[in-house]
Amino acid sequence: MSAAGIADPDMQPPVHDRLLEVAGISIDRMPMLRVVFDRLATSCADALRPLSPSPILLSMEGVETGRIGDVLSAYQRGAVAAVLYASEWDTRILVGLDRDCTNAILEALFGGDGTEPQDPEDRAFTTIEMKVAQLVFEHVAAALAACFASVGEAPFKIERVETRLDFAVIGRRNNPAVVTRIAMQAHERGGDMFIVIPQSALTPMRQNLARVLSGDVSPSDPRWTRQIHSEVARTEVRLRAILEEREMTLGEVAELRAGMILPLEATPRTRVRLECADQPLFWCELGRSDSVYTLRVEDFIDKNEDVIDDLVSG
Incomplete structure (x- = not known):
């Protein structure tokens, strides 16, 4: 050729x-x-x-x-x-x-x-x-x-x-x-x-x-990020402290009346579970200060540990 x-x-x-x-x-x-x-x-x-x-x-x-x-x-x-x-x-x-x-x-x-x-x-x-x-x-x-x-x-x-x-x-x-x-x-x-x-x-x-490169995401704006963090930090949330829980039948609940006393097994040394939106967050110690009940955060709640305890107790 x-x-x-x-x-x-x-x-x-x-x-x-x-x-x-x-x-x-x-x-x-x-x-x-x-x-x-x-x-x-x-x-x-x-x-x-x-x-x-x-x-x-x-x-x-x-x-x-x-x-x-x-x-x-x-x-x-x-x-x-x-x-x-x-x-x-x-x-x-x-x-x-x-x-x-x-x-x-x-x-x-x-x-x-x-x-x-x-x-x-x-x-x-x-x-x-x-x-x-x-x-x-x-x-x-x-x-x-x-x-x-x-x-x-x-x-x-x-x-x-x-x-x-x-x-x-x-x-x-x-x-x-x-x-x-x-x-x-x-x-x-x-x-x-x-x-x-x-x-x-x-x-x-x-x-x-044809290939998405690692780290190829939309660039973030530092000012916008700081503003979001600031607004999130100022958001009001409701916390719930649970000292003790007990199970009751529907019949027992129907018999509850005003003035009845429900005995609790909890003591002042019992740890209090602190929750937010039904999500457990911290174990706390119950106390008092100036005639007001207080909570002192002791530890994070390990969800995996709670699951294991429930399985063992069950």
């Missing part, structure tokens, strides 16, 4: 890669995609939190496959989108905000309370709205680079921002793509952020996307 008849592997992708591109990508076989976009929603919410006096919540609603043209048609009216270029992937992706999303973000950033009437969908975006959208797209571009770093490192650069999705071209309209929808809510308002990535960009990373 002549040298001209030998295919150069550097000039074209392997055959199985081209077959995968034709067949499309199975989202179920790439669980890391959901992890990446879930982390993206958390990262964007953290980035917007210092800018708004009221919380802006973002949550990943789902990841699916579709045609680029179908996605653009669904958001044709009242959406603003940015075309991002990933130089390492040599691919362009689309990040968009529908009008409800931009309105909710704008109202939250400027201290609104969600009571303003909705704007008509056919009006043009104002200069302020475009600047706010540009700010959001910058945060999304940075978050995308950070969240994809574990599977396919690439910086994302904003090429342009469009309000007509016909001009937001990232490939042929019938090309397959992965579409992610992230729900945004501020006050009582909310909208959608959508991200469109051509499947051809993800095919080389399919092996990394």
Whole structure:
């Protein structure tokens, strides 16, 4: 065979890669995609939190496959989108905000309370709205680079921002793509952020996307964690101290009357069981201080030991 008849592997992708591109990508076989976009929603919410006096919540609603043209048609009216270029992937992706999303973000950033009437969908975006959208797209571009770093490192650069999705071209309209929808809510308002990535960009990373890396969880916000700990520590709970329990028949219970005395076998040295929500917590010693009964915690209650004692006594 002549040298001209030998295919150069550097000039074209392997055959199985081209077959995968034709067949499309199975989202179920790439669980890391959901992890990446879930982390993206958390990262964007953290980035917007210092800018708004009221919380802006973002949550990943789902990841699916579709045609680029179908996605653009669904958001044709009242959406603003940015075309991002990933130089390492040599691919362009689309990040968009529908009008409800931009309105909710704008109202939250400027201290609104969600009571303003909705704007008509056919009006043009104002200069302020475009600047706010540009700010959001910058945060999304940075978050995308950070969240994809574990599977396919690439910086994302904003090429342009469009309000007509016909001009937001990232490939042929019938090309397959992965579409992610992230729900945004501020006050009582909310909208959608959508991200469109051509499947051809993800095919080389399919092996990394097919396995969930250990420790790949949504990054936690230290301030939010401290606030949760503080609120949990301030929660009021009801404790119950049990000195002794005894079994009675239903007939004996029916004969109980006011003023009757029930003898107890417990003594001042008997340990008291401290419970919360029917869960045993501590063994305590009963005492008195200033004419008030007190409990001194002696030890934790070992549930396994209680089970063994019940089996032995039974």
